[in-house]
Amino acid sequence: MTRTGLVTLLATLTIICSCTGKGPDSEFLTTPSEFVLSVKGRTVFSAGPYNCQSSANPKRNEYRVHNDNMSDWYMLSLDSTPVSEGQRVKGSIEWTDSRDVMRKSGLTFQVSKVSNTGRIWLWCRKEEIGAIIQPD
Numbered sequence: 001m002t003r004t005g006l007v008t009l010l011a012t013l014t015i016i017c018s019c020t021g022k023g024p025d026s027e028f029l030t031t032p033s034e035f036v037l038s039v040k041g042r043t044v045f046s047a048g049p050y051n052c053q054s055s056a057n058p059k060r061n062e063y064r065v066h067n068d069n070m071s072d073w074y075m076l077s078l079d080s081t082p083v084s085e086g087q088r089v090k091g092s093i094e095w096t097d098s099r100d101v102m103r104k105s106g107l108t109f110q111v112s113k114v115s116n117t118g119r120i121w122l123w124c125r126k127e128e129i130g131a132i133i134q135p136d
Helices: 003-018
Strands: 035-039 042-047 052-057 062-067 073-078 088-097 100-114 120-124 129-133
Touching (some): 035 088, 042 062, 042 073, 042 088, 062 129, 073 129, 100 129
Antiparallel strands (some): 052 062, 088 100
């Protein structure tokens, strides 16, 4: 193989490997629940306004959601404030999953949807993690 052919092959493989993961599924984007956390296609948290609480610290870009008895929750810490569709923000997430606390850091979330009430759907393509937050 020629040097040019090898460079072309490596460039193509890099592009293909960087496209791993998939976009948010329609169930996540159309959920009737107020707050949802989806990991690898599985809903690990889902709650409406009558059985959960949410809080936001805009200065620190931290967003928390938990059920009323605080047994299940998720928390996002972001590098910047998510505002508009298509925007990318870096951050980390923690959540409860069957009595364990799960953590992922070094993530890039894309704002997939913004509702007229201010709710924001965030999606991390690499880890297939989707979370809904309410910034205000």
